[in-house]
Amino acid sequence: xxxxxxxxxxxxxxxxxxxxxxxxxxASQLAHDMAATIHxxxxxxxxxxxxxxxxxxxxxxxxxxxxGTAELNLLMPALKxxxxxxxxxxxxxxxxxxxxxxxxxxxxxxxxWIAGTKxxxxxxxxxxxxxxxxxxxxxxxxxxxxxxxxxRLHLLAQKSQTLFFVIxxxxxxxxxxxxxxxxxxxxxxSGMQINILKRRGASNEAPLFLYTNDHPYLSSRVIEPLxxxxxxxxxxxxxxxxxxxxxxx
Amino acid sequence: xxxxxxxxxxxWIAVHLPLIELEAFIPCWQHGLRSSAIVVLKQNRVIAMxxxxxxxxxxxxxxxxxxQMLLSDVDFFTQDNTRETAALSAIALALLRYTPxxxxxxEASILLDIGASIRLFGGLPSLRRLVRSTVxxxxxxxxxxxxxxxxxxxxxxxxxARIGRLGQSCLxxxxxxxxxxxxSVDLLIAAASSHDLLQGxxxxxxADLKALxxxxxxxxxxxxxxxxxxxxxxxxxxPQIWIVAAPEFCARIELPDRSDSTETLFxxxxxxxxxLLGWLHAxxxxxxxxxxxxxxxxxxxxxxxxxxxxxxxxxSWQESNLLPLLKEKISLLRLPGPVISLVLKAxxxxxxxxxxxxxxxxxxxxxxxxxxxxxxxxxxxGAAQVLRPCSQEDxxxxxxxxxxxxxxPSVSTHSKESSVTPLTILRPRWLLAQAIVLEVRRHKPYxxxxxxxxxxxxxxxxxxxxxxxxxxxxFVAVSADHIRYWIYRERSSHRNNAAPAWFLHGIFG
Numbered sequence: 083x084x085x086x087x088x089x090x091x092x093x094x095x096x097x098x099x100x101x102x103x104x105x106x107x108x109a110s111q112l113a114h115d116m117a118a119t120i121h122x123x124x125x126x127x128x129x130x131x132x133x134x135x136x137x138x139x140x141x142x143x144x145x146x147x148x149x150g151t152a153e154l155n156l157l158m159p160a161l162k163x164x165x166x167x168x169x170x171x172x173x174x175x176x177x178x179x180x181x182x183x184x185x186x187x188x189x190x191x192x193x194x195w196i197a198g199t200k201x202x203x204x205x206x207x208x209x210x211x212x213x214x215x216x217x218x219x220x221x222x223x224x225x226x227x228x229x230x231x232x233x234r235l236h237l238l239a240q241k242s243q244t245l246f247f248v249i250x251x252x253x254x255x256x257x258x259x260x261x262x263x264x265x266x267x268x269x270x271x272s273g274m275q276i277n278i279l280k281r282r283g284a285s286n287e288a289p290l291f292l293y294t295n296d297h298p299y300l301s302s303r304v305i306e307p308l309x310x311x312x313x314x315x316x317x318x319x320x321x322x323x324x325x326x327x328x329x330x331x
Numbered sequence: 332x333x334x335x336x337x338x339x340x341x342x343w344i345a346v347h348l349p350l351i352e353l354e355a356f357i358p359c360w361q362h363g364l365r366s367s368a369i370v371v372l373k374q375n376r377v378i379a380m381x382x383x384x385x386x387x388x389x390x391x392x393x394x395x396x397x398x399q400m401l402l403s404d405v406d407f408f409t410q411d412n413t414r415e416t417a418a419l420s421a422i423a424l425a426l427l428r429y430t431p432x433x434x435x436x437x438e439a440s441i442l443l444d445i446g447a448s449i450r451l452f453g454g455l456p457s458l459r460r461l462v463r464s465t466v467x468x469x470x471x472x473x474x475x476x477x478x479x480x481x482x483x484x485x486x487x488x489x490x491x492a493r494i495g496r497l498g499q500s501c502l503x504x505x506x507x508x509x510x511x512x513x514x515s516v517d518l519l520i521a522a523a524s525s526h527d528l529l530q531g532x533x534x535x536x537x538a539d540l541k542a543l544x545x546x547x548x549x550x551x552x553x554x555x556x557x558x559x560x561x562x563x564x565x566x567x568x569x570p571q572i573w574i575v576a577a578p579e580f581c582a583r584i585e586l587p588d589r590s591d592s593t594e595t596l597f598x599x600x601x602x603x604x605x606x607l608l609g610w611l612h613a614x615x616x617x618x619x620x621x622x623x624x625x626x627x628x629x630x631x632x633x634x635x636x637x638x639x640x641x642x643x644x645x646x647s648w649q650e651s652n653l654l655p656l657l658k659e660k661i662s663l664l665r666l667p668g669p670v671i672s673l674v675l676k677a678x679x680x681x682x683x684x685x686x687x688x689x690x691x692x693x694x695x696x697x698x699x700x701x702x703x704x705x706x707x708x709x710x711x712x713g714a715a716q717v718l719r720p721c722s723q724e725d726x727x728x729x730x731x732x733x734x735x736x737x738x739x740p741s742v743s744t745h746s747k748e749s750s751v752t753p754l755t756i757l758r759p760r761w762l763l764a765q766a767i768v769l770e771v772r773r774h775k776p777y778x779x780x781x782x783x784x785x786x787x788x789x790x791x792x793x794x795x796x797x798x799x800x801x802x803x804x805x806f807v808a809v810s811a812d813h814i815r816y817w818i819y820r821e822r823s824s825h826r827n828n829a830a831p832a833w834f835l836h837g838i839f840g
Contacts, residue, residue, distance in 0.1 A: 147812075148814065150760075150761045150838050150840055151814045151838060151840040152814075152840045153840065154760045154840060155839075155840055158760075168701065174761075175761070176761035176762060176763055176764070176837075176838065177732065177734075177761065177762045177763070177764055178720075178760065178761065178762075179728070179732050179758050179759055179760055179761060179762045179837060180720030180722050180732055180734070181722050181731065181732065181758050182758040182759060182760045183720075183760065184720075184722070192719075193719065193720055194705075194717070194718075194719060194737070195717075195718040195719070195720075195734055196708060196712065196716060196717050196718075197712075197715075197716045197717075197718065198712050198716050203711065203712055206711065207708055207711075207712065210655075210704060210707055210708060211704065211708075214700055214701070214703070214704040214707075215700070216698075216700045216701035216704055217701070217704070268813075269812065269813040269814050269815075269840065270813050271809075271813050
């Protein structure tokens with residue numbers, strides 16, 4: 083908040099310095115480095131993530147109270163940006179409805195559904211997919227997973243360029259995890275609410291609200307924000323986010 | 332067999348197998364694991380023994396009785412020339428991976444002209460390591476000599492075995508003569524007959540032998556010793572007879588003990604796979620199907636061998652693809668009894684399709700890699716567990732959303748393109764395997780909380796031409812915790828059944 087009271091020229095000076103020396107990092111800022119990321123599809127979320135996107139080749143945890151209720155709403159925009167590389171759904175909670183992922187031919191997501199029944203088979207499959215690296219993204223749903231196993235998967239992911247999400251129940255927030263990014267996700271009336279539990283850089287306790295306009299049916303009650311949303315983003319910002327955006331500098 | 336003259340500068344690797352008499356029976360990885368000592372006899376005299384036997388005091392030249400006095404727990408084998416020849420052929424075949432120029436040499440040795448392969452395999456030290464690990468994977472412990480000529484490399488490999496080292500190499504032409512000088516006379520084959528004479532002359536090293544007058548040496552020891560000595564110092568190699576791989580691949584290995592543990596079987600089948608890789612390289616083939624036959628011990632009745640067929644999605648010739656596949660297949664194997672021998676065949680091969688590499692590292696991975704991944708996943712999980720979508724043109728969601736095994740050939744592309752649903756039709760991302768009956772409270776469907784309908788009905792009436800007629804109205808409903816469900820109302824054709832039946836069929840999210 084102190085930065086808001088700085089004289090304008092001093093803020094300008096800071097910007098100039100940061101542009102000139104990209105290596106400068108302030109403790110109040112998000113971490114930034116040269117690691118590859120992929121656009122999340124949500125401008126508000128990008129602003130809260132190091133390097134402005136989902137990191138590739140890192141373990142990312144999504145915590146959700148009930149599997150299958152919001153996680154793909156959050157991840158679909160990123161999965162569509164994988165240049166048609168296959169997306170592996172490992173041990174998903176229900177049957178994926180393929181046509182819902184392929185509604186637009188230009189942005190169709192090619193799916194690979196790995197069912198399996200045994201926990202050890204799931205982990206083995208995840209290991210093989212990460213080792214092989216031919217899949218663009220790997221989504222693994224697991225209710226119970228040990229920290230050692232997560233660490234091992236994280237190490238494997240770091241050798242690949244795969245977008246790797248582990249979806250876990252909300253209770254897992256209590257246990258430690260090697261994930262570089264942990265996100266708690268709650269479905270809301272016209273979108274979803276995100277709490278970033280862990281990220282590289284300064285933490286942000288405030289929840290973030292993402293508005294999804296995936297279909298007129300599903301947002302029929304909130305047509306107004308749809309019209310107000312920023313035109314450059316396919317998935318606009320909510321009013322809260324717009325306020326937030328203006329408050330930065 | 333082809334005879335080809337050696338030309339120009341070259342580098343040779345000689346692989347010598349000092350323990351071949353022993354390892355033809357028991358592979359090197361078994362030596363430490365066995366409790367009993369192993370002794371190989373030739374004409375009732377010891378010619379080779381395991382480390383355990385050596386520690387107990389067994390020496391070359393002892394009789395069977397003498398060994399039995401020293402050791403109670405000992406396995407005797409009689410030296411078998413056919414086994415040793417087969418072993419050498421197997422190793423030579425496996426080494427065809429590194430160069431097409433492989434030939435046999437005297438005293439259980441194999442010569443490789445690797446001058447053209449050094450860069451491909453990342454330098455000489457790395458190539459030497461690869462050769463060593465390949466020979467080890469077949470169950471033999473090699474000593475390796477490296478030199479600019481075949482004879483010197485061969486002398487170095489045998490010298491290393493003699494002084495108990497893993498290998499010896501000298502590639503600089505200025506140093507090679509000095510290194511050869513220090514070698515023992517006993518390493519020359521022609522010197523064996525005149526061993527006592529040379530010892531009596533205090534002629535121990537090749538330098539001593541070179542210093543002797545040639546005319547007298549030829550009179551006493553014959554022409555062949557001089558010829559071999561000249562060859563050792565020569566800067567040229569004699570022409571070699573290169574090994575040519577057989578047109579069909581069939582490798583067999585006998586297990587020293589009956590075994591049914593998958594790990595043991597995997598270790599042995601790995602040695603067969605090494606040979607296959609060499610064979611594939613020699614012919615520039617890629618393998619499409621592998622067949623591993625596991626032969627069982629014959630009891631009162633003959634037991635048919637268990638056959639393990641491994642079909643590859645994409646023909647491959649790389650160890651990194653074949654080895655994990657073989658491992659998974661073997662671990663899933665159910666055997667009727669212990670196995671006594673393994674046979675590996677390659678019934679289906681194709682000519683290798685070589686793709687040119689691009690100058691810059693590619694970000695998009697090779698589609699063949701993805702096929703290998705699918706093959707591996709199917710090998711462990713089963714074809715029914717690894718699926719890809721195959722959407723059908725049907726209004727009924729269960730029938731539209733079909734998933735087929737990735738191993739099934741893809742249907743023609745035009746049906747795939749037309750199956751893309753227009754954006755206006757809303758479908759959830761998840762479909763329940765079995766629709767759940769919902770309670771009705773206050774005339775509304777209820778699931779943990781009251782569900783509110785937020786969409787107009789989508790009527791699906793289809794399947795009247797089959798038994799599975801569906802007459803349903805689909806709605807999107809929201810629960811109190813903002814989860815959007817896809818529910819339907821069964822429209823009963825019977826007038827008297829008035830109560831609407833609600834079902835949960837999908838989840839948006």
